[in-house]
Amino acid sequence: MVSSSSGASSRPSARAGVEVRLEDLKRRYAGVTALDGLSLTLAPGELVALLGPSGCGKTTALRLVAGLEETDGGRVVFGGEDVTNVPANKREIGMVFQAYSLFPHMTAMQNVAFGMQLHRVGVAERRKRASDMLELVGLSPHAHKYAHQLSGGQQQRVALARALAIKPKVLLLDEPLSALDAKVRARLRDEIRRVQLEVGTTTLFVTHDQEEALAIADRVGVMQSGRLEQLGPPMTVYSRPATPFVASFVGLTNRLNGVVRDGAVEVRGTRLPLVQTDATNGPAVALVRPEAVTLAGEGDSTPGPLNGTVIATAFLGATSRVTVDLGDVTVLAQLATSDAAAHPAGTRVRLALRPDPVLIERDEAAPDHA
Amino acid sequence: MNSARRLRLRIFRITVFLVMGAFFLVPIGAMFEFSTRGNSLTAPRTLDTWTAIIKVPDLVQAISVSLQLAVITSVAMLALLLPTMVWVRLRLPALRRIIEFICLLPLTVPAIALVVGMVPLYRWIKINVSESILMLAFAYLVLVLPYSYRTLDAGLASIDLKTLTEAARSLGAGWGTVMLRVVVPNMSTAILNACLLSVALVLGEFTFANLLLYENLQVAILYQSFVSAGTSIAVAVAALMFAFVLLLILSFVGRPRERVARAEEAA
Numbered sequence: 294m295v296s297s298s299s300g301a302s303s304r305p306s307a308r309a310g311v312e313v314r315l316e317d318l319k320r321r322y323a324g325v326t327a328l329d330g331l332s333l334t335l336a337p338g339e340l341v342a343l344l345g346p347s348g349c350g351k352t353t354a355l356r357l358v359a360g361l362e363e364t365d366g367g368r369v370v371f372g373g374e375d376v377t378n379v380p381a382n383k384r385e386i387g388m389v390f391q392a393y394s395l396f397p398h399m400t401a402m403q404n405v406a407f408g409m410q411l412h413r414v415g416v417a418e419r420r421k422r423a424s425d426m427l428e429l430v431g432l433s434p435h436a437h438k439y440a441h442q443l444s445g446g447q448q449q450r451v452a453l454a455r456a457l458a459i460k461p462k463v464l465l466l467d468e469p470l471s472a473l474d475a476k477v478r479a480r481l482r483d484e485i486r487r488v489q490l491e492v493g494t495t496t497l498f499v500t501h502d503q504e505e506a507l508a509i510a511d512r513v514g515v516m517q518s519g520r521l522e523q524l525g526p527p528m529t530v531y532s533r534p535a536t537p538f539v540a541s542f543v544g545l546t547n548r549l550n551g552v553v554r555d556g557a558v559e560v561r562g563t564r565l566p567l568v569q570t571d572a573t574n575g576p577a578v579a580l581v582r583p584e585a586v587t588l589a590g591e592g593d594s595t596p597g598p599l600n601g602t603v604i605a606t607a608f609l610g611a612t613s614r615v616t617v618d619l620g621d622v623t624v625l626a627q628l629a630t631s632d633a634a635a636h637p638a639g640t641r642v643r644l645a646l647r648p649d650p651v652l653i654e655r656d657e658a659a660p661d662h663a
Numbered sequence: 664m665n666s667a668r669r670l671r672l673r674i675f676r677i678t679v680f681l682v683m684g685a686f687f688l689v690p691i692g693a694m695f696e697f698s699t700r701g702n703s704l705t706a707p708r709t710l711d712t713w714t715a716i717i718k719v720p721d722l723v724q725a726i727s728v729s730l731q732l733a734v735i736t737s738v739a740m741l742a743l744l745l746p747t748m749v750w751v752r753l754r755l756p757a758l759r760r761i762i763e764f765i766c767l768l769p770l771t772v773p774a775i776a777l778v779v780g781m782v783p784l785y786r787w788i789k790i791n792v793s794e795s796i797l798m799l800a801f802a803y804l805v806l807v808l809p810y811s812y813r814t815l816d817a818g819l820a821s822i823d824l825k826t827l828t829e830a831a832r833s834l835g836a837g838w839g840t841v842m843l844r845v846v847v848p849n850m851s852t853a854i855l856n857a858c859l860l861s862v863a864l865v866l867g868e869f870t871f872a873n874l875l876l877y878e879n880l881q882v883a884i885l886y887q888s889f890v891s892a893g894t895s896i897a898v899a900v901a902a903l904m905f906a907f908v909l910l911l912i913l914s915f916v917g918r919p920r921e922r923v924a925r926a927e928e929a930a
Contacts, residue, residue, distance in 0.1 A: 361829055381832040388833040392826045398848040407844075408834030452830075459834060 310338030310495040311372035311462045313358070319366035320353050320519075327353040329519035330367070335463075337372075340489055340496040341524075342510035344503055346542065350519035351499045352467060358497060359465050360384045371462045387456030387494070391468040393448045395440035401427060401451045402436040408459040426454035429488055446477040453485065457492055464489065464496040470505060482509055503543050507531060515539045533568070537654040540580045545614075547581040547624050548654070558653055561599055561619075566650045577653040583614060585647040586626035588636055599644040603636050617642060691903060698897040712893035713901075722898060725883030728796050732879065733865040736803040737858040740811050743804070745854070748815055749846055752824055766812035769805050774870040777805065785875045796877040806871065807864050811857040818853020822846075863906050 313335040320328040328350045335341050343351040356362045358369055360381035368377045376384050387408075395404050405423040414422070427433050430450040440448055449469050456464060466485065470478045486509040489496050500506050506513045507527040514524040515538070523535040534540035541548075551560035553572050558565050558579045565579060601619040613633035615626045624644060636642050698712045716722055744766075751758050769777065781802055788798050824846070831845045847854065869881035878886070880902060888895035 359829075359833060361832070381829070382835050382837055385835075386833055388830065390826050390830060392823055394823070394826045394830040396827065396830070396845055396849070397822070407831075411835040411840065455830075455834065465833075 310336075310493050312337050312370075313372075313463050313495050313497070314370040315354065315358065315367070316370065317367040318354060318357055318364055318369070320350075320357060320362065321365050326519050328357070331516075331519070331521055332367075333514060333521065333524065335495050335497060336511075337495055338493045339511045340486070340498060340509060342498040342500060342506035342513045343516055344500055344506040344513055344543070345516035347501060349516040351501075351516050353519075354516075355465050355467050355497055355499045358463065359386050359388055385459070385462045386465055387459060387461035387463070388465040389449065389452045389456050389467065389469040391471055393440065393445065393472070394452055395443075395448050395455075397440050400437045400439055401432060401443065401454075404440075404451055405455045405458050408455060412459055422458055423454075426458045427451070429457075429491070430454045430484070444477075445473050446481050449473065449481060450484070453488065457488070457494065461494060464494045466496065466498040468500055470500070471502070478505075485509065507543070513543075515542060517542075533650075534580075534652060537580060537652055540652050545583050545625055545627075547583065547586065549579050549581055549622065549624070551577060551579045551653070553577050553653060558651065560646060563599070563646045563648070565646060565648055568650045568652045572653055575655075577655050580652045580654060581624075581646060582649070583625040583627035585649050585651075586624060587645045587647065588615065588617070588626055588628060588632070589643045589645065590635065590640070599646075601642060601644065603638050603640050603642055605638055606633055606636075617644060619644070691900060694896050694900045698893050698900060700893065712891065712897040715891065715894045716898055716901065719887065719894065721878070722883050722887060722894075725878055725880045726898075728878075729866055729880035731797060732800055732803060733862040735797060735800040736807060736865050737861040739800060739804050740807055740857065740861050741854065744808075744811055744815055744857075745846070746842060748812075748819060749824065749828075749842065752819060753828060763812065763816070767809045770809040774806075775874075777802075778871055778874045781871075781875065796872075796879065799872060799875065799877055799879065802871050802875070803861075803865050803868065806868065807861040810860040810864065814853050814857040814860060815850070818850035818856075821853075822849045859910055862909060866902055866906060 315331055315333040318328050318331045320326075331350070331354055333341065333354075343354060345351045353362065357364050360369075360376070360379060364377060368375055370376065371384070395401070396407065399407065402423055405426050406419050409419045409422060424433065424436065427436050430453055432447060432450055432454070435443060435447060435451075440451075443451065449472075452469070469485070470481055473481065482505055485498075489509075498506070498510060507530070510527060512525060513527050513530045515522045515530060517538050523530055523539045525533075525535075530539060531543055534543060540546050549560045551558045551565075553559075553567070553574050553576075555574070556567060556570055556572075558567055558572075558577060560579050560581070565581070599619070601617040601624070603615055604618045604623070605616040607614040607616075608630065611630060612627055613630045615628060615633050615636060617624045617626060626644065699708050699710060701707055701709050701711075747762065751762050785798070785802075788801075792798065827845050827849065828841050831841045836844070866880060868879065869885070871877075872879040872882050873885070880898075884895045884898050884902075887898065
């Protein structure tokens with residue numbers, strides 16, 4: 294569940310977070326551009342998720358903010374202070390890694406206390422804060438266990454507690470859930486969000502899992518080839534993708550051939566309004582979300598452009614995803630499970646496309662109805 | 664059938680253990696037997712040669728010097744290799760093959776060739792730096808390099824070095840803290856093993872010391888054998904036993920954490 298709809302809203306429990314600014318960050322590896330001028334400002338206390346396929350530069354961006362790698366250009370600013378040339382250990386960051394990163398020779402408690410010890414926090418205060426942090430992540434009973442005695446999910450919780458114990462200016466999460474199994478992942482995801490809201494630390498979260506990003510972020514930044522394609526609240530990124538890449542990466546998308554004419558795209562007899570209103574006339578591929586496709590039963594078959602046969606139904610819980618074969622192309626439709634049950638595999642159905650504004654993609658190879 | 668296979672495996676294990684045990688123990692036993700003989704075949708058993716060890720000043724001196732060399736070599740080896748290997752793994756992975764080649768090189772060069780190469784160097788050291796036998800530590804450092812490298816490399820490979828160091832750095836640790844509080848404790852077994860190999864090599868070293876005209880333990884044993892064969896053999900056995908005990912101690916020291924953890928797990 295997405296808690297807030299409008300970016301970083303005021304939260305009563307939030308402690309003062311710090312504004313984090315990435316300015317025109319660049320990074321190249323042996324001739325390959327990993328980050329191509331990334332600019333991004335995180336409001337104090339905000340959780341921004343960077344989402345993208347592997348190799349899009351999201352992890353590089355995070356490592357530059359952490360100071361674990363050096364920039365080839367641009368600046369990193371924490372609360373007005375330029376930290377671009379500050380080494381990682383002086384940046385006051387908290388980081389949770391993809392790989393399990395607990396120190397194997399220390400107990401959970403010692404792991405959490407380690408950072409505070411380096412920050413010269415007194416013994417009594419250190420012990421108190423460490424047990425508070427372990428309680429915050431629900432691991433008090435396991436305080437004296439070693440990493441190998443904890444499950445993957447527990448280890449990542451301790452890692453989160455350890456990162457937050459030093460009261461960092463920024464919390465950096467580098468795909469912390471990707472090594473966990475699906476159920477633990479969903480639970481820990483919500484837990485991370487709860488903890489983050491409670492402590493109010495500005496957080497940058499990197500993931501390739503769109504569900505994760507959409508579920509817990511205040512804003513989602515979709516990245517491709519070292520650039521930010523779109524940055525906005527999860528709802529906007531999903532329902533109003535700015536580019537075809539965002540549309541196809543976030544959520545499922547049907548790609549249907551059509552023709553642009555007078556500010557709308559005609560797909561198999563249905564006119565759909567355009568997001569890019571300035572598109573020129575001509576053939577194009579329309580990107581239609583599965584939930585914009587509705588099904589109706591068909592009495593006697595009148596073969597038409599939107600008539601087809603159900604070939605599969607994927608049960609997802611409250612909703613189901615139905616695959617319909619239109620002869621030359623298959624279309625995904627997402628419906629309430631009760632509606633989908635009316636159209637088992639093998640039945641003929643008529644499709645309708647809801648006239649939501651759609652994005653179009655122009656692909657030189659695609660047009661076959663010139 | 665399963666139990667039959669287990670039995671066969673057990674017999675095989677016991678056989679290997681006995682054969683290897685005999686291989687090591689028979690010569691040592693024979694040496695011990697020889698060192699306790701009196702002056703003739705019919706003379707009664709005596710520990711005279713063993714008590715003589717501490718009465719020969721040259722021997723005592725040589726034992727002390729060899730122990731010092733062992734400690735210096737081990738410490739220098741760790742100080743040189745560990746930070747280098749960590750740094751190469753983290754920052755200069757392209758250099759790893761080259762470093763490995765350099766470290767393993769002494770293994771391929773016969774000791775005698777190494778020494779001949781070092782003679783002019785040591786002549787210079789004796790004139791310009793110091794005549795102390797402890798200068799041999801430099802040569803021994805080269806000698807122990809391949810074995811220590813291999814052991815430490817295996818230790819480093821067994822931990823997720825990159826993630827652990829980055830986690831420590833994100834928590835505010837400088838490189839010194841990273842090394843001493845994160846890397847070293849997590850590869851303590853490998854470090855102990857590397858030290859053990861170095862100590863064993865240094866205690867048993869003869870060629871370098873002899874040809875560079877220093878008197879370490881093995882050289883002293885040789886000289887002693889001209890005076891009293893029994894005593895020299897007694898020292899040799901003692902040195903072997905010392906290395907053996909050291910190995911035993913080190914292999915137990917490396918383990919307490921795991922045992923504690925396992926005990927907790929069982930509880």
